[in-house]
Amino acid sequence: MKRKPQKPPTKIKMQKLSYLIVLSLLVSGIMFTVSAKPLLAVPYISSSACCLIECSSGQILYSRHAHEERQVASTTKMMTAIIAREYCRVNETAVVSSEAARTPRYVIGLRQGQKLTVEELLKAGLICSANDAAVVLAEHCAGEQALFAHLMSQKAFLLGARHTHFANASGLPNHDNYSTAYDLALIGRYLCHDPYLARIVATKQTKFKHPSYTQVIDITNSNRLLESYPGANGIKTGTTNDAGKCLVASAIRKGRHLIAVALQSGDRSGDCTRLLNYGFNNCKPVKVIDHSQIFKELRVKNGSMAYARIYPGQDLFLWQGEKDLNFEKRVKINYDLQAPIRPGQKVGALSVYVDGGLVDSTDLVSGDAVERHSNIFQRIKDIIY
Structure with missing residues (x-):
């Protein structure tokens, strides 16, 4: 019985050696720890949940x-203001609906049919936390509060606030209206990047054009840190029986911007004061990536040099407090470099993560100039090895 001839293994020979020219990306994550020096311990915080971030x-x-x-x-009203800014102009005129006029306290006393600008509504909502002003904004921007709340939830998700959902624009008690201390810090951080909203939340006292009065009235910010804490510039208070006393606080000192969040607090101003003091006085920058240190040496094909030295494009720093700093490096890099290579040419990227969140990143670049080598023997050597 004749055996069928086997097919020659052509696809396992020289043909696939040419696949060395295909781009190869390596993605890796490695944990590192920087030991903390003896520093001042975190002070007592009465809040059941809190968070402090570097902005x-x-x-x-x-x-x-x-x-x-x-x-x-x-604190829900931070997102109310963000969405209102994205969907409306501040000089637009809104009309108070019957539903908005019936909004439970705290309210600024708007009545059905009254007209006022988005700018005045933003001031009332953010400075004195008027629930009726928030509802008028929602209805003016989206037609109804339910749709507006959906837009708020979508925006929160896009900002990375993955444990946040909004059911209304005011923050009145609702089991579908919730967030976290960290998510509120992210939302507050985003609000602070809007100069217009940042100016409102930093206002201690201002004039409000109430449609029920012929003269403007004074409104005072419910965030007492604006009066008591040097450098304080926002952001929003919140109080209900279910939520307790809450505060998202922001402060800038010597070019550093911190945001502190205290939820269900026995002393929200004191808690945020102690968190901010801890951040300003006790958290120091630590260099975790040095651009002058060789990160790796990569082989270069068809080059006058066999290897190129690879460096980070810039120094990267993290902030360290009383605890050891655990961070992760994630790398994407091209392992199939072909000459010529220019000094400073990007060959990959390095990102630094803390607690699973991206903090900073930099390019990985060549530190050498590698010319193309035309020697046939060098090219054969490159293919073999």
Whole structure:
């Protein structure tokens, strides 16, 4: 009985050696720890959940139960203002509906049929936390409060606030209206990047054009830190029986911007004061990536040099407090470099994560100039090895 001839293994030979030219990306994550020096301990915080972040990077400096979902009262109005800014012009005129006029306290006393601008509504909602002003904004922007709340929830998700859902624009008690200390810090951080809203939440006292009065009235910010804490510039208070007393506080000192969140607090101003003091006085920058240190040496094909030295494009820093700093490096890099290579040419990227969140990143670049080598023997050597 004749055996059928086997097919020659052509696809396993020289043909696939040419696949060395295909781009190869390596993705890796490696945990690192920087030991903390003896520093001042975190002070007593009465809040059941709290969070402190550095605003430019979003890095968490301190947290406790920061990812627990809970009622957050009128801190909800931060997102109300963000959506109103995205969907409306501040000089537009809104009309108070019968539903908005019936909004439970705290309200500024708007009546059905009254007209006022989006700008005045934003001031009333953010400075004195008027629930009726928030409802008027929602109805003006989206036609109804339910649709507006859906837009709020979508925006929160896009900002990385993955444990947040809104059911109304005011923050009045509703089991479907919840967030976390960390998510509120992210939302507050985003609000602070809007100069118009940042100016409102930093206002201690201002004039409000109430449609029921011929003269403007004074309204005072419910955030007492604006009066008592040097550098305080926002952001929002909130109080209900279910949520307790809440505060999202922001402060800037010597170019550093921190955001502190205290939820269900026995002393929200004191808690945020102690968190901010801890961040400003006790958290120091630590260099975790040095651009002058060789990150790796990569082989270069068809080059005058066999390897190119790879460096980070810039230094990267993290903020460190009383605890050891655990962070992760994630790398994407091209392992199939072909000459010529220019100095400074990007060959990959390096990202630094803390607590699973991206803090900063930099390019990986070549530190060498590698010319193309035309020697046939070198090319054969490159293919074999």
